[in-house]
Amino acid sequence: MHANVKQNVVPLITPGLKVACSQCNLRELCLPFGLDDVDMARLDNLIGGGRKLKRGQHLYRAGDPFESIFAVRSGFFKTDVLTEDGRDQVTGFQMAGEILGMDGISTELHTCNAVALEDSEVCLIPFTELELLSSEIHSLQHHLHKVMSREIVRDHGVMMLLGTMRAEERLAAFLLNLSQRFSARGYSHTEFHLRMTREEIGSYLGLKLETVSRAFSRFQDEGLISVQQKHVRIIDLPRIKSLLAPPDGRIA
Amino acid sequence: MHANVKQNVVPLITPGLKVACSQCNLRELCLPFGLDDVDMARLDNLIGGGRKLKRGQHLYRAGDPFESIFAVRSGFFKTDVLTEDGRDQVTGFQMAGEILGMDGISTELHTCNAVALEDSEVCLIPFTELELLSSEIHSLQHHLHKVMSREIVRDHGVMMLLGTMRAEERLAAFLLNLSQRFSARGYSHTEFHLRMTREEIGSYLGLKLETVSRAFSRFQDEGLISVQQKHVRIIDLPRIKSLLAPPDGRIA
DNA sequence: TTCTCGCATTGACACAGATCAAAGGGGCGC
DNA sequence: GCGCCCCTTTGATCTGTGTCAATGCGAGAA
Numbered sequence: 001m002h003a004n005v006k007q008n009v010v011p012l013i014t015p016g017l018k019v020a021c022s023q024c025n026l027r028e029l030c031l032p033f034g035l036d037d038v039d040m041a042r043l044d045n046l047i048g049g050g051r052k053l054k055r056g057q058h059l060y061r062a063g064d065p066f067e068s069i070f071a072v073r074s075g076f077f078k079t080d081v082l083t084e085d086g087r088d089q090v091t092g093f094q095m096a097g098e099i100l101g102m103d104g105i106s107t108e109l110h111t112c113n114a115v116a117l118e119d120s121e122v123c124l125i126p127f128t129e130l131e132l133l134s135s136e137i138h139s140l141q142h143h144l145h146k147v148m149s150r151e152i153v154r155d156h157g158v159m160m161l162l163g164t165m166r167a168e169e170r171l172a173a174f175l176l177n178l179s180q181r182f183s184a185r186g187y188s189h190t191e192f193h194l195r196m197t198r199e200e201i202g203s204y205l206g207l208k209l210e211t212v213s214r215a216f217s218r219f220q221d222e223g224l225i226s227v228q229q230k231h232v233r234i235i236d237l238p239r240i241k242s243l244l245a246p247p248d249g250r251i252a
Numbered sequence: 253m254h255a256n257v258k259q260n261v262v263p264l265i266t267p268g269l270k271v272a273c274s275q276c277n278l279r280e281l282c283l284p285f286g287l288d289d290v291d292m293a294r295l296d297n298l299i300g301g302g303r304k305l306k307r308g309q310h311l312y313r314a315g316d317p318f319e320s321i322f323a324v325r326s327g328f329f330k331t332d333v334l335t336e337d338g339r340d341q342v343t344g345f346q347m348a349g350e351i352l353g354m355d356g357i358s359t360e361l362h363t364c365n366a367v368a369l370e371d372s373e374v375c376l377i378p379f380t381e382l383e384l385l386s387s388e389i390h391s392l393q394h395h396l397h398k399v400m401s402r403e404i405v406r407d408h409g410v411m412m413l414l415g416t417m418r419a420e421e422r423l424a425a426f427l428l429n430l431s432q433r434f435s436a437r438g439y440s441h442t443e444f445h446l447r448m449t450r451e452e453i454g455s456y457l458g459l460k461l462e463t464v465s466r467a468f469s470r471f472q473d474e475g476l477i478s479v480q481q482k483h484v485r486i487i488d489l490p491r492i493k494s495l496l497a498p499p500d501g502r503i504a
Numbered sequence: 505t506t507c508t509c510g511c512a513t514t515g516a517c518a519c520a521g522a523t524c525a526a527a528g529g530g531g532c533g534c
Numbered sequence: 535g536c537g538c539c540c541c542t543t544t545g546a547t548c549t550g551t552g553t554c555a556a557t558g559c560g561a562g563a564a
Contacts, residue, residue: 135388141386208553508562531541
């Protein structure tokens with residue numbers, strides 16, 4: 001919180017950190033997806049470098065001028081929006097291979113905050129240059145559109161969650177989502193470390209932290225998970241999935 | 253390319269309906285924004301035609317193959333997602349000049365339903381061809397990205413609404429949003445006809461229809477609006493705006 | 505190591521909004 | 535133009551989650 005940052009606005013770029021897309025084990029999840037070697041080299045060429053962030057550090061803040069999007073190389077982020085009247089809504093959690101910052105394209109200003117929840121590294125992708133290159137490489141252009149579209153679809157899922165689900169359903173959906181994403185990155189899908197606090201989970205799920213905590217405890221009591229602070233182990237995945245069916249079992 | 257299968261899911265295109273972008277009074281709101289005459293003619297050229305929909309008709313359904321995005325020429329739409337377990341969430345209401353269908357880019361399938369809430373007309377914009385053209389016209393490419401980004405930002409706003417606001421705040425935000433959008437289209441910002449039911453408003457706002465109805469009544473009792481069925485007149489806009497500040501008046 | 509502060513857990517109670525129920529009223533199809 | 539049915543309104547009650555409060559645990563700092 002009281003980070004003794006020398007410059008807290010200007011991104012500190014670490015050119016030495018740069019890793020070629022072609023050497024990156026995330027390339028199948030990230031922007032280079034589907035590019036051949038030649039085109040990947042061209043993408044490599046425009047990536048401005050990397051940036052390391054300590055836990056708690058902001059990658060960008062609402063109001064910052066938009067210049068780049070970011071690919072998470074390692075670590076874990078949250079994005080949140082806050083209104084002038086003090087409301088705070090976590091809009092997402094991002095892990096390796098996911099893209100951050102697309103909210104800034106529309107107004108040339110970032111509209112949310114992105115904060116590292118653990119020590120993290122990102123790749124900077126200057127957006128103007130990305131547009132230029134994507135007009136030359138059709139598969140890159142199309143993949144960029146898919147990434148943006150996926151973000152829209154993801155947001156619709158969150159709206160569904162916030163609009164229609166009860167507290168335990170929300171938490172179940174959240175855990176299943178994390179499980180699936182960790183799994184896609186080669187980590188265990190039954191055991192993982194939460195990088196965010198109960199309050200941040202609550203903000204994301206539209207619940208108060210106490211409600212989140214109670215739901216965790218209830219899940220543990222029922223033998224669905226074992227949870228100790230931020231460590232979670234999924235015990236009964238099928239039954240967690242079944243929580244997402246409505247209580248009366250009605251079908252569409 | 254034209255493996256034309258005739259079944260009832262195929263959009264019925266009405267070529268005669270086509271209106272040139274350059275002649276369209278929505279061009280400043282819509283995709284052609286910022287294009288010069290020559291480029292606008294090229295965009296005109298790819299727009300496949302128009303389609304008319306009757307009230308209640310689907311423009312597309314979840315699962316339909318994605319081929320085009322749509323620009324609303326006239327009328328009013330809702331989009332909604334429904335899960336196999338019967339949940340239904342309205343994700344947005346779209347009016348003239350707004351773009352529909354970008355959810356389908358990521359999987360090549362539409363992920364939500366789009367329904368006309370009154371007799372409406374749309375322009376079909378074949379997406380593959382739009383990508384091709386946008387790689388040649390930089391301002392078109394950039395504007396498309398802005399439109400997609402704006403959708404992401406809008407969704408964040410809805411997440412904020414669903415995650416942090418109380419019923420009357422949600423309705424106030426909804427009315428202000430409609431007011432602003434009608435106003436941007438040259439209609440009165442204080443008097444308009446709601447095209448959707450209380451249930452659809454409720455689904456969008458994460459509330460039950462009775463709660464929406466009660467909130468309307470309360471607003472009327474307090475002299476903020478006058479409402480009779482679907483007709484709404486904004487009486488005290490400043491006080492409606494002030495509802496969006498939190499009750500305790502705390503500041504960030 | 506020990507201290508400390510932020511984070512998490514748990515309980516008691518309050519309340520906003522959901523649910524259940526009933527009665528018009530108006531728009532749309534015929 | 536008429537009639538039906540869906541939409542809307544309003545009331546009474548229930549309940550899930552918020553709020554307030556107190557205690558406890560553990561990670562990180564010195």
